[in-house]
Amino acid sequence: MTHPTPTPGSGAPGSTPSRALSPATFVVTAGRPPRVPGAPVSPGVDFSSTYAVRPAEVGRPGYGRDENATWTAFESVLGGLEGGNALVLASGMAAIAAALSLAPPGRPILAPTTPYNTTSALLEELAAAGRPVRRAPVADTAGFIAALAGAGRTGGPAGMVWLESPTNPLMEVADLPTLIAAARGHGALVVCDNTFATPLLQRPLDWGADIVVHSVTKYLAGHSDLLLGATVTHPDRDDLHRGLLTHRVRHGAIAGPMETWLALRGIRTLHVRFERAAANAAVLARRLAGHPGVARVRWPGSGAMLAIDVAGDPEDPGPADRVVAALRVWTGATSLGGVESLIERRRRYPGESTAVPECLLRLSVGIEDVEDLWADLDQALSTAVADPR
Ligand SMILES: *Cc1c(COP(=O)(O)O)cnc(C)c1O
Secondary structure: OOOOOOOOOOOOOOOOOOOOOOHHHHHHHOOOOOOOOOOOOOOOOOOOOEOOOOOOOOOOOOEOOOOOHHHHHHHHHHHHHHOOEEEEEOOHHHHHHHHHOOOOOOOOEEEEOOOOHHHHHHHHHHHHOOOOEEEEOOOOHHHHHHHHHOOOOOOOOOOEEEEEOOOOOOOOOOOHHHHHHHHHHOOOEEEEEOOOOHHHHOOHHHHOOOEEEEEOOOOOOOOOOOOOEEEEEOOOOHHHHHHHHHHHHHHOOOOOHHHHHHHHHHHOOHHHHHHHHHHHHHHHHHHHHOOOOEEEEEOOOOOOEEEEEEOOOOOOOHHHHHHHHHOOOOEEOOOOOOOOOEEEEHHHOOOOOOOOOOOEEEEEOOOOOHHHHHHHHHHHHHHHOOOOO
């Protein structure tokens, strides 16, 4: 399925090139000021909280909670990449909260059993407030579709289907085209968290999803120096775009202009960063699978995120913690998608799902030299995992 090229919002600072360009070209060329002599090639940061309006102008607030030229520039790049209309928000969770606010009232929300842990916590909060929330394993296509239809459950078919693929941190892969088609067949709104894959690997809107959400904090910005989020709505669903825009204005979780400008600078190199990080991940996934200190590698075959189960008792955090402590090039830290390689034992969070084993390490592979990354992992796994067989 193809969609028309999105039109940038009014006040777009640049002439946005057609998405018919390859993503590698589009991330570099989109969201620039118009090409007139003397114009800057790179947009500046729009720090204004208010804008001059004509005295008789109706309907345009001209206020910084409603509009900002730096937002518009970033939104035109991300919207074009995903094939929809983007809105930038203060964080990935602000984008997720905004999308969940559009769930049709009175109908269940269906979500993966083990999505990103803070998404899960927010869904639990909604459930505690009386909202029906249903869970099903997202990699079990038939089971997820049965849960969607509501067979044998109270509440009928789901009104909103929440998807995340690959999931954080179990790296479960959903059959997105099939699940999206099934959800639409039941008239459900479909939201997909595309943070791990990025629009370079998959565009859920092309498969009929209504809304894509992103933690821009991760690959899109790419340098672990800011927090930001975004929604992108299907070009046919201007009603949803307006709903999200209203949510942003009224709930006020707006993005800082400086963060947005840094994300715009970061997304210029998305393609080269992601290509290099994914190539590194492919090499590491293959070598880790043959390492005696590793019981299991979870890697979906593309992308730059992977997880390993450290050999030994799956519910013993000790060996995995020792691996992280022994690393010198990799940094033991949360978050992902930056240029630097990060590693984290996810069960260190009390709120992480017990479906995630204590021995699991999540790896965000960066753009360093892959031999340096491998040598560091090899020495840490070898010294930290005593007699793994
Ligand atoms: C990090 C993350 C989020 C939350 O984004 P923030 O920018 O930290 O609020 C949501 N979904 C996934 C898959 C993530 O990895």
